[in-house]
Amino acid sequence: xxxxEIELNMGPQHxxxxxxxxxxxxxxxxxxxxIEPVIGYLHRGMExxxxxxxxxQIVPLTDRLDYLAAVSNNLAYVLAxxxxxxxxxxxxxxxxxVILAELQRLASHLAWVGFMANxxxxxxxxxxxxxxxxxxxxxxxxxxxxxxxxxxVRIGGVxxxxxxxxxxxxxxxxxxTPKKVADIEKLLNDNRIWLHRTRGVGVIxxxxxxxxxxxxxxxxxxxxxxxxxxxxxxxxxxxxxxDVPVRPGGDVYDRYLxxxxxxxxxxxxxxxxxxxxxxxxxxxxxxxxxxxxxxxVFHTIEAPKGELGFYIRSNGTDKPERVKMKSPSFxxxxxLERMSKGYLFSDxxxxxGSLDIVLGEIDK
Amino acid sequence: xxxxxxxxxxxxxxxxxxxxxLYPLVMVIVMIWMERRVVAFIQGRLxxxxxxxxxxxxxxxxxxxxxxxxxxxxxxxDRLLFNLSPVLVxxxxxxxxxxxxxxxxxxxxxxAIDMWIAASPVGLLLVLGLSSIGVFGIVFGGWxxxxxxxxxxxxxxxxxxxxxxxxxxxxxLTVVFFSRSMDLVAIVNHQKDARVWFGFLLxxxxxxxxxxxxAETNRAPFDLPEAESELVAGYHTEYSGMKFAFFYIAEYAHxxxxxxxxxxxxxxxxxxxxxxxxxxxxxxxxxxFAWYLIKIMFFLYLYIWIRGTLPxxxxxxxxxxxxxxxxxxxxxNFVIVAxxxxxx
Numbered sequence: 038x039x040x041x042e043i044e045l046n047m048g049p050q051h052x053x054x055x056x057x058x059x060x061x062x063x064x065x066x067x068x069x070x071x072i073e074p075v076i077g078y079l080h081r082g083m084e085x086x087x088x089x090x091x092x093x094q095i096v097p098l099t100d101r102l103d104y105l106a107a108v109s110n111n112l113a114y115v116l117a118x119x120x121x122x123x124x125x126x127x128x129x130x131x132x133x134x135v136i137l138a139e140l141q142r143l144a145s146h147l148a149w150v151g152f153m154a155n156x157x158x159x160x161x162x163x164x165x166x167x168x169x170x171x172x173x174x175x176x177x178x179x180x181x182x183x184x185x186x187x188x189x190v191r192i193g194g195v196x197x198x199x200x201x202x203x204x205x206x207x208x209x210x211x212x213x214t215p216k217k218v219a220d221i222e223k224l225l226n227d228n229r230i231w232l233h234r235t236r237g238v239g240v241i242x243x244x245x246x247x248x249x250x251x252x253x254x255x256x257x258x259x260x261x262x263x264x265x266x267x268x269x270x271x272x273x274x275x276x277x278x279x280d281v282p283v284r285p286g287g288d289v290y291d292r293y294l295x296x297x298x299x300x301x302x303x304x305x306x307x308x309x310x311x312x313x314x315x316x317x318x319x320x321x322x323x324x325x326x327x328x329x330x331x332x333x334v335f336h337t338i339e340a341p342k343g344e345l346g347f348y349i350r351s352n353g354t355d356k357p358e359r360v361k362m363k364s365p366s367f368x369x370x371x372x373l374e375r376m377s378k379g380y381l382f383s384d385x386x387x388x389x390g391s392l393d394i395v396l397g398e399i400d401k
Numbered sequence: 402x403x404x405x406x407x408x409x410x411x412x413x414x415x416x417x418x419x420x421x422x423l424y425p426l427v428m429v430i431v432m433i434w435m436e437r438r439v440v441a442f443i444q445g446r447l448x449x450x451x452x453x454x455x456x457x458x459x460x461x462x463x464x465x466x467x468x469x470x471x472x473x474x475x476x477x478x479d480r481l482l483f484n485l486s487p488v489l490v491x492x493x494x495x496x497x498x499x500x501x502x503x504x505x506x507x508x509x510x511x512x513a514i515d516m517w518i519a520a521s522p523v524g525l526l527l528v529l530g531l532s533s534i535g536v537f538g539i540v541f542g543g544w545x546x547x548x549x550x551x552x553x554x555x556x557x558x559x560x561x562x563x564x565x566x567x568x569x570x571x572x573x574l575t576v577v578f579f580s581r582s583m584d585l586v587a588i589v590n591h592q593k594d595a596r597v598w599f600g601f602l603l604x605x606x607x608x609x610x611x612x613x614x615x616a617e618t619n620r621a622p623f624d625l626p627e628a629e630s631e632l633v634a635g636y637h638t639e640y641s642g643m644k645f646a647f648f649y650i651a652e653y654a655h656x657x658x659x660x661x662x663x664x665x666x667x668x669x670x671x672x673x674x675x676x677x678x679x680x681x682x683x684x685x686x687x688x689x690f691a692w693y694l695i696k697i698m699f700f701l702y703l704y705i706w707i708r709g710t711l712p713x714x715x716x717x718x719x720x721x722x723x724x725x726x727x728x729x730x731x732x733x734n735f736v737i738v739a740x741x742x743x744x745x
Contacts, residue, residue, distance in 0.1 A: 045549055052633060067553070067716060158621065158713025164444035230622055230712045382553075383625075383715050 042070060045382070049078045053156045053386045056396030058370075060385070067382040072374045076367075079400035087360040092118055092327045093192060095360065100186035102364065103398040105148050108141040108177075109340040110398075111190035114360075116271055117336035117347040118192055122329055129317040130194035131273040136207065136310045137180075137189045138272075138338075139303040143214065144173040145341035145393075146296045146303075150221060153293065153390040157234050162221055169217045176206045192327065194320025204311065211308055218300055225293075235290035239376040239388035242287060249372040252365050253343025254299060255392055258284045258291035265339040272338075277309045289391040296393075328355050342366055342393050362401060366394040409512045421518055425498050429653040433460040436705050443709035470642035475546060478639065482545035487640065487647035490538030494654040497531040500524040501661050502586045504671040504689035516671070516690060517586060525573060525583040525666075529566075532617070532658055535651065536562045542648070543636035554635030557625050557716060564723045565616040571731035572606040572613070575738040576666045579603075589670035596676050600667030605734040607667045609727055611700075614659035616723070618652065621708035625716055660700035661693075668696050 045062040048054040057078035063070040083102065087095045099114045100107035112134055119126060126134075147170040154162035174184040180203050181189050181196055189195065199207075225231045241251070243259040256263060264281040266274040282298035284291035329351040337346035343365025352358040369392045376392075377385045434449075434457050441448025449456035474483060504516035521527055536559060543555020576599050577583055580591040592598050600607045616623040625635075632638070637648040664670055671689030675681040714722070 043549065154712065158624070159711065161440075161444050161709050164446060168445055224710070225712075228712065230714055230718070233718050234712060234715055381715060381717065383713075 041065070047385075048075075053390065055152065055389070055394060058389075058394070058396055058399070060373075060389075062382070062385065064382055069377050069380055069382060069385055072377055072385065074370055074373060076370070076396075076399050079396045081401065083401040084360055084362060087357060089356065091355045092329065092357060095357070096191065097186070097188045100183075100188055101397055102362070102401065103145075103340065103342060103345075103366065103395045104185060105395055106141045106145040106341045107183075107185065107187040108137045108189045109145075109338065109345060111188060112138050112272065113336065113338045113340065113345045114347050115190045115192050116338060117334055117349050118329070120336050121332060121334040121349055121351060122327075124193060124321065124323070126194055126272075127318040127321060128273065129198075129315060130319045130321075132310045132314050133195045133199055133319060134190055134272050135274065135277070136199070136307050137177075137187075137195070139307045139310070140173050140176060140207070140210070141187070142303045142341040143210075143300055143307075144170045146300050147173075149296060149341075149390075149393045150293070153387070153393075154221075154225060154231075156386045156390040157231065159224065159228075159231065162224055165217065165221055165224075169214055172206075172210050172213065176203060176210065179203050179206055191320065193323035194318070196320075198319045199314070207307065207311060211304055211311075214304060215301065218297065222297060232290065234384075234387055235293060235391075236286075236288060238289045238380060238384050239391060240286070240288045241372055241376050245375055246287065246372065249375060250368045251343075251372050252368060253339070253341070253393075254295045255292050255343070255369055255372075257282060258295045259287035260285040265337055265344060269337070271336070274306075276313065277306045279306050289387050292391045326355050328353065329357075337363065340365055342395065342398070343369060364398040364401065366392075366396075366398040370394055370399060406512065413512075413514060414518075417514075417518055421498050421503075422495060424503065425495055425654040425657055426650070428657045429650050430460045432653045432657065432701055433463070435701065436708075439702065439705045440709050443706070464646060467642055467646040472642040472644065473639075475548065475639050477547040479545040479547065482541040483639075484644075486538040486540075486542035486545065487644040487651075488538075489541065490535045490651040491647045491654075493531050493534040493538065494651045494658060497528045497658055498654075498661075500528050500585060501658070502589060502665065502670060503693055515586075520584055520586045523583045524585040525577070525588070528585070528658070528662065529570070529573070532655060533562070533566060535655065538651075539636050542640070546636075546639035548639050550632045550638045551636045554632045554638070557632075558619065558636060561619070561623065561625065561719060562617055564720060565613040565727075568609050568723065568727040568731040569613040569617065571728070571735050572603075572610040573666065575603050575606045575735055578738055578742050585665050585670075589665055589672065592669045593672055593676070598667060598669040598672075603667070603734070603738065605730065606738070607663070609731050609734065610666070611663055613723075613727060614663060615704065615707065616719070618655045618659055618704075620652075620656065620704055622711040622714050623719060624708075624713060625719060656701060656704055657697065660697040660704075663700055664693060664696040670696075 042063050042065050045064050046059065047062055048059040049057040054060065059075040059078065061073040061075060083098065087098065096111055096114060099110040102110045147166040151163035151166035177187045177189065178184045181187055241259060243261050246256050246259040247261065260283060262281055262283045267281050279302045282295045282302065284295050331351055331353045333350040335346060335348045337344050344363065345365055346363035348361040349357050350359045373389060373392060377388045437459065438448040438456065449459040452458040452462045474480060499518040500521060502517040506513050506515045539558045540555050543551040576588065579599060579602065580588040582588060637645055640648060671693040673684040673687065673692050675684060
């Protein structure tokens, strides 16, 4: 039975496109000839909307971009605004931000490994990883009251100080997570089916990855050691000791290993930050009506999914003239076609999963 | 006395036929409930536990929902084949149960009652043949839907089921070497006389048969024809309501069938375990049907356990597994068993 080339429409309603992504595939039998991602089904006009909101009002909206990593979005935007204002944040606030951002990275990576494994058919991993993620969301709930759209970073600092209860919860997560991650790895790392589905699948070279602007763990899995936390430190990341995991293969398996290692490194950072937390102010006073003198700024952070940047141009009023967002999911999705050409249709699901995209961030 | 015998002759077969149709359906209900609960426990959650005691009525509630759902036939579908295929799938998997012995014979007032409907001399062939007819249902369903995902699911399914039939047939032959019969009842009786189950005599046959059986039923890790994350729902994507339920029930009935075959061919059917140990003779006190149920439950549980643990194979690996490993292994096993049989 030989098909000629057939067009296959994957999504926007499909179990493994992670939201409302549509992929136009050309397949020959099951071999992928071309892929065209069609985006925009979740477009909410965020960037235009922000032009009519004050600097402060924008922060909670950034939660809705990458909804699996709300704190990272808050942090990227707030850091950009603070850079524009020339605002210095007290060290305790910076450390709390680091703790929150790393916990968010943990939550995001755990959700990722679950979805990814589910796409490949190992559905138990999804439930295991979500159980771990639940503990982290509980921390956010105890800290600010929200679980998903956290709004945990404010201009000038963080909304609350870390109290004993929250610190206790964080310590418990620090103790429990390595065990739970080891459970997941036991299910996957040496599983022949998992290895066959991930190793040598969706390979991209370092040169291609750089050319397509691939960022984050996917880039580090091609052998490029680039992590903004280490290379352009922000929010006092330079105080902490951590490794940047790098793998040479550029395939789905390496992306998996990089992220699993990042989970451990995040735990390390949180542990150090908790240990070095000194009493002090957790925020500086910022005027209620925030007018920022005319100017422009661009600031990037290492979000769980890659390099997340905000460009802000102000015109001296309390609202920005233009906010532009450089979202890692949007950029990483570009390399999907390069990665999946010539592989099987089943692999597209795994490759797409390995990119860790969130449609809220792609469509904005 | 003749009137009573005549009554028995009429009533008992009718009751048996009703029972053998209901039996797989009841097992399907039990199995659906068990699958959802067991997978839930494997994954650290509770599963359905609201409808009835511990959620046992959940499958019934699901069936009611499906029963009242709108029956949608896509406009471009081939109506005849589209309607025919769920029937084919369902009938073929239910019909095969006619040849499955659920227990030994027993007597009521001097009248012998067998726990099977038909003890055909070629029962084994008939069961395998009938269960393979189901693949036509899958192909017709996938093709008649006139939609791409079902078509891909159907194509995968054909290749998969046809490939895995071969090791299945080859391993069954090794059992026939020993039993000298294709009658399933005779096969069990032979294991009774030999005082050993074929599973322990032919471990390779059992393992190959079991792996192929999982693939035959399109279950994880070989559930490619309906791989949710790839093909949405595979060959039954376009089906809704009771037609969808037919595919669903047929799949579970097929699992019960394969488990029954494993138990009958390799683990002594309704026979109690340890017939050689005097101290455990009381195990024979349980009726044969109970032993049969306990044994198939173990294999049905294995199905669920595997599903909760393993990721899904990719298509090339699936085909590689059968043609590069299972078929040569089954052939080798066949030759060795034949030689052993000839020489000893």
